[in-house]
Amino acid sequence: MERYRILPDMTVDLDHFETRYEGEMDKKDGKKLLKEHNKTLRDLQEVMFAEHKQKLMVVLQGIDTAGKDGTIEHVFGDVNPQGTKVANFKVPTPRELDHDYLWRVHPHTPGSGEIVIFNRSHYEDVLVVRVHELVPKPVWEKRYDHINAFEKLLADEGTTILKFFLYISKNEQAERFLARIEEPHKRWKFNPGDLEERSHWGKYQHAYEAMLSKTSTPWAPWYIVPSDRKWYRNLVVASVIVEKLQSLDMQPPEELPDIDSYRKQLIEMIGKAAE
Amino acid sequence: MERYRILPDMTVDLDHFETRYEGEMDKKDGKKLLKEHNKTLRDLQEVMFAEHKQKLMVVLQGIDTAGKDGTIEHVFGDVNPQGTKVANFKVPTPRELDHDYLWRVHPHTPGSGEIVIFNRSHYEDVLVVRVHELVPKPVWEKRYDHINAFEKLLADEGTTILKFFLYISKNEQAERFLARIEEPHKRWKFNPGDLEERSHWGKYQHAYEAMLSKTSTPWAPWYIVPSDRKWYRNLVVASVIVEKLQSLDMQPPEELPDIDSYRKQLIEMIGKAAE
Numbered sequence: 082m083e084r085y086r087i088l089p090d091m092t093v094d095l096d097h098f099e100t101r102y103e104g105e106m107d108k109k110d111g112k113k114l115l116k117e118h119n120k121t122l123r124d125l126q127e128v129m130f131a132e133h134k135q136k137l138m139v140v141l142q143g144i145d146t147a148g149k150d151g152t153i154e155h156v157f158g159d160v161n162p163q164g165t166k167v168a169n170f171k172v173p174t175p176r177e178l179d180h181d182y183l184w185r186v187h188p189h190t191p192g193s194g195e196i197v198i199f200n201r202s203h204y205e206d207v208l209v210v211r212v213h214e215l216v217p218k219p220v221w222e223k224r225y226d227h228i229n230a231f232e233k234l235l236a237d238e239g240t241t242i243l244k245f246f247l248y249i250s251k252n253e254q255a256e257r258f259l260a261r262i263e264e265p266h267k268r269w270k271f272n273p274g275d276l277e278e279r280s281h282w283g284k285y286q287h288a289y290e291a292m293l294s295k296t297s298t299p300w301a302p303w304y305i306v307p308s309d310r311k312w313y314r315n316l317v318v319a320s321v322i323v324e325k326l327q328s329l330d331m332q333p334p335e336e337l338p339d340i341d342s343y344r345k346q347l348i349e350m351i352g353k354a355a356e
Numbered sequence: 357m358e359r360y361r362i363l364p365d366m367t368v369d370l371d372h373f374e375t376r377y378e379g380e381m382d383k384k385d386g387k388k389l390l391k392e393h394n395k396t397l398r399d400l401q402e403v404m405f406a407e408h409k410q411k412l413m414v415v416l417q418g419i420d421t422a423g424k425d426g427t428i429e430h431v432f433g434d435v436n437p438q439g440t441k442v443a444n445f446k447v448p449t450p451r452e453l454d455h456d457y458l459w460r461v462h463p464h465t466p467g468s469g470e471i472v473i474f475n476r477s478h479y480e481d482v483l484v485v486r487v488h489e490l491v492p493k494p495v496w497e498k499r500y501d502h503i504n505a506f507e508k509l510l511a512d513e514g515t516t517i518l519k520f521f522l523y524i525s526k527n528e529q530a531e532r533f534l535a536r537i538e539e540p541h542k543r544w545k546f547n548p549g550d551l552e553e554r555s556h557w558g559k560y561q562h563a564y565e566a567m568l569s570k571t572s573t574p575w576a577p578w579y580i581v582p583s584d585r586k587w588y589r590n591l592v593v594a595s596v597i598v599e600k601l602q603s604l605d606m607q608p609p610e611e612l613p614d615i616d617s618y619r620k621q622l623i624e625m626i627g628k629a630a631e
Contacts, residue, residue, distance in 0.1 A: 133454075179408075179467030181513035187462040192454035223512045230505030237498045238456035 082320045085304040087297035093290050093305070100250040101309040104316075111316050118319040119159040125326040129194055130164040131333040136191040136240040139322065140199045142208070142292075143247030144285055145275050146257035148308050149200050152247065155315040156322070157198060164194060170201040182206040182224070183231055190235055203228055207292055212284045225295040236300035243325060244301060245318050246293060247308040251282055357595045360579040362572035368565045368580070375525040376584040379591075386591050393594035394434040400601040404469055405439040406608040411466040411515040414597065415474045417483070417567075418522030419560055420550050421532035423583050424475050427522065430590045431597070432473060439469060445476040457481040457499070458506055465510055478503055482567055487559045500570040511575035518600060519576060520593050521568060522583040526557055 087093060106114070129135050141149045153167060168189035177185045183203055191197040207228070211221050232242055249257075258279075261271040278285075297303040304321055308314040337343070362368060381389070404410050416424045428442060443464035452460045458478055466472040482499050485491055507517055524532075533554075536546040553560075572578040579596055583589040612618070 136455075176467065179469075180411075180465060181510055181515070183509060184462060184465065187459060190455060190459065192451065194454075220512070227505070227509040227512065230502070231509070234458060234502040234506070235456055237495070237502065240456070 082304070082317055082324065085306060085317060085321075087293050087303045087305060089298055091294065091297065093293040095248065095286050095290055095305075098248060098305050099307045100248050100253065102307045102313075104313065106316075108310075108312050111312050115155070115312065115316050115319055118316070118323050119156070121323050122157070122319065122326070123159045123161070125323065125331070126160045126164060126196060128331045128333055129196070129326070130161070131194075132331045133194040133334075134239075135326075135329050135331060136193055136235075137196045137322075137326070138191050138199065138235065138240050138242045139196065140202045140204065140242070140244040141247065142202065142204050142244070142289075143308065144249065144254065144282075144289075145278060146254050146261075147247035147249045148311060148314055149247060151311055152245070152315060152318050153198055153200060155311075156319045157196075160196070165196045165198070166191075167198045167200055168202075170199070170203075170205060182210075183227065187231075191240060193239070203231070204292055204296075208285065208288045211288045211291075212281050225291070228296055229298055229301075232296075232298065232301040241325060241329065242301035243321060244297075244303045245321075246289060246303055246305050247314060248305050249308045251279075253309045254279065357579070357592055357599065360581060360592060360596075362568050362578045362580060364573055366569065366572065368568040370523065370561050370565055370580075373523060373580050374582045375523050375528065377582045377588075379588065381591075383585075383587050386587050390430070390587065390591050390594055393591070393598050394431070396598050397432070397594065397601070398434045398436070400598065400606070401435045401439060401471060403606045403608055404471070404601070405436070406469075407606045408469040408609075409514070410601075410604050410606060411468055411510075412471045412597075412601065413466055413474065413510065413515050413517045414471065415477045415479065415517070415519040416522065417477065417479050417519070417564075418583065419524065419529065419557075419564075420553060421529050421536075422522035422524050423586060423589055424522060426586055427520070427590060427593055428473055428475060430586075431594045432471075435471070440471045440473070441466075442473045442475055443477075445474070445478075445480060457485075458502065462506075466515060468514070478506070479567055479571075483560065483563045486563045486566075487556050500566075503571055504573055504576075507571075507573065507576040516600060516604065517576035518596060519572075519578045520596075521564060521578055521580050522589060523580050524583045526554075528584045529554065 104111075129137070141152060143149055157165060166189075168186075170186070173182075173185065186199075186203045189197060189199070207221055207224050210216055236242060258271065258275060261267045293303050293305065304317070306314050306317045379386075404412070416427060418424055432440060441464075443461075445461070448457075448460065461474075461478045464472060464474070482496055482503070486496050511517060533546065533550065536542045568578050568580065579592070581589050581592045
């Protein structure tokens with residue numbers, strides 16, 4: 082999966098990346114492998130929680146319909162929600178806008194033993210903010226450096242960071258919007274304003290390219306995930322996370338040396354309580 | 357007061373700084389001038405609150421008894437507490453220790469129109485943490501860069517930062533501890549553990565020197581305040597803050613163009629209510 086990782090010195094041109102590439106596997110095998118990853122991830126997260134040492138921050142970015150919600154559901158669906166949190170970042174409130182743009186983000190970063198999935202993130206402050214010029218260029222162009230420094234702080238202090246850009250084609254987006262309209266139970270997800278956002282497609286691609294080129298660091302790499310096929314997108318994200326967590330060599334806390342004596346005491350208590 | 361400011365490229369040797377220097381003024385004139393500054397500060401803060409644009413972060417550091425609490429009382433005593441907050445940083449809680457060391461600090465940074473005074477701060481993570489080796493050197497030595505980057509973020513996004521190191525002599529500290537014991541209403545402030553901390557005086561001086569040398573930046577300067585004389589310490593801190601706020605050229609929001617029509621309406625309402 083390392084072929085999807087953006088190296089720190091790369092200048093990303095999205096035209097050179099696939100949205101539909103499926104690897105060497107067919108869908109059926111891919112889905113089977115994803116199920117295995119789901120279980121492995123559940124077990125890894127349990128050890129992580131018990132060890133209470135590692136922190137994992139997963140950032141998901143992508144244009145409307147790219148599959149951020151679906152990825153959360155299908156990659157993390159089996160994980161114990163105690164110890165795994167999702168942080169959503171919508172339009173900032175007035176109180177949030179009274180502070181620097183990382184002020185609302187920092188409190189959601191993971192603590193020891195925790196996974197936090199960022200469904201959108203501080204990257205919106207160099208994406209939607211840049212596309213719509215919500216702040217002047219001299220303000221947003223400094224933010225790439227801030228963000229790299231912020232993630233360096235988190236990494237130096239013990240957080241593992243993985244960032245996924247879910248990359249779909251413009252045509253795929255139109256098909257997914259249509260599907261939202263056609264399927265009654267999905268219709269709530271459709272918002273006419275989404276089509277207005279789609280009209281800025283080119284500007285968004287530029288903003289994504291700048292983000293991927295400037296903020297894929299050794300301590301917080303970006304992966305560009307071909308996302309037109311949902312099963313393949315889920316498989317890539319799950320594989321990268323499982324591989325990374327496995328490399329951390331997490332261990333549950335050491336066994337108590339006198340565990341036998343507790344066993345004896347408990348057996349006695351059970352005996353007495355049954356009398 | 358700019359002579360107390362540490363320039364970014366300075367290497368600070370505290371032996372070359374005075375703890376007792378009083379400037380060219382006598383105590384009586386100094387206290388009179390402080391009273392004027394108190395009033396000016398109150399007025400400036402009111403405009404700041406109304407303008408809702410500037411943010412001011414004041415950091416106070418100094419060894420036990422250096423006068424952090426006294427500075428807050430005597431410099432900010434006249435300011436409206438709505439819009440002026442004090443953030444205290446004590447021993448971190450277990451939940452705070454589960455996160456990076458700026459996690460508990462960031463939420464307290466000022467919003468638009470606010471002043472926040474940091475009574476101790478993130479600098480404890482390169483002071484007490486360094487002196488007592490609460491984390492290994494490879495961890496704390498990276499923190500100077502993190503802190504500079506964090507303060508750069510705040511400054512780029514609109515926060516004015518002023519940092520004061522309240523500098524007292526070792527003898528002055530002993531006298532102040534004694535005063536705490538001798539005066540019954542101050543006795544609650546004395547803690548036998550303080551004397552144990554005093555035994556690390558030399559290590560603290562080194563840690564302060566490193567902090568002052570590495571983190572006095574163009575966007576967040578340190579001032580070394582001679583603090584053996586309390587009135588002079590207060591005067592220096594107040595003068596720097598007043599001067600800085602004046603330089604921001606704050607303006608209350610523009611008057612409504614149709615203020616006369618509101619005046620007429622209100623006069624009518626008063627007339628009717630009186631009928």
